[in-house]
Amino acid sequence: MSEKTVYRLNISATDGRSRKLTIDDKRFGRLEGMHIGETLKGGLIGFPNYEFQITGGSDSSGFPMVKDIQGPLKKKILVSKRRVGYKPIRKGQKRRKMVRGNEITADMTLVNLKVVKMGESELFETK
Numbered sequence: 001m002s003e004k005t006v007y008r009l010n011i012s013a014t015d016g017r018s019r020k021l022t023i024d025d026k027r028f029g030r031l032e033g034m035h036i037g038e039t040l041k042g043g044l045i046g047f048p049n050y051e052f053q054i055t056g057g058s059d060s061s062g063f064p065m066v067k068d069i070q071g072p073l074k075k076k077i078l079v080s081k082r083r084v085g086y087k088p089i090r091k092g093q094k095r096r097k098m099v100r101g102n103e104i105t106a107d108m109t110l111v112n113l114k115v116v117k118m119g120e121s122e123l124f125e126t127k
Contacts, residue, residue, distance in 0.1 A: 005060065005109060009045065011052065013115045017124045021045075031111060036067045036102040039116055049119030057104065057111040065100045065108075072103040 007028040012018040023045060030044045034054055042050025057065045059074075064084055069075055079086045080094040088094070104111060115123070 007108075008110045009113055010110060011113045011115065011123065012055075013118075013124060019124055028108075028111075029106075031104050032106060034104050036065060040113075042119060047119060047121065047123060049117075049121075050115065050123065051117035052113040053116050054104070055112045055114050057100075057108050059100050059105075059107045060109045063098050063100050065102060065104075067102050069099060069101040070103075071101040072105040072107075073101045074098060075101070 005025065007023050007025060009021045009023060010018065011021065027045050031040070031054075034040060036054050036056060039051055039053045042048060042052060045052075056067075059065075063074060066077070066084055069077070076096045076098050077084075078094055079097050080088065080092070082088075084097055084099055086095060086097060100108075
């Protein structure tokens with residue numbers, strides 16, 4: 001038996017609100033081939049009249065996406081300072097970390113989105 005992959009979206013607004021969604025593989029397939037920094041129409045994921053910008057994501061193994069790496073590949077890079085989830089203990093300390101490229105593929109399980117244009121429907125719950 002094959003295990004079904006769960007695809008998630010983490011949507012953030014400029015005022016600090018956020019929402020986590022689980023979507024099916026059909027809707028997630030529409031995001032394949034897009035890159036970090038691109039904007040997408042909300043109708044692709046079920047929110048008409050919204051516009052979102054892709055800000056990052058991670059694959060099923062937990063490796064984060066990096067904007068600087070082109071394509072859908074995994075790569076070990078040398079990181080320093082505060083970048084890609086790395087916080088050095090000493091000044092000047094560096095470390096090799098495995099990261100993903102900036103292209104969304106079927107291996108991705110989480111995609112981070114930022115709201116660029118709000119639509120009419122309520123995306124975030126109000127308390």
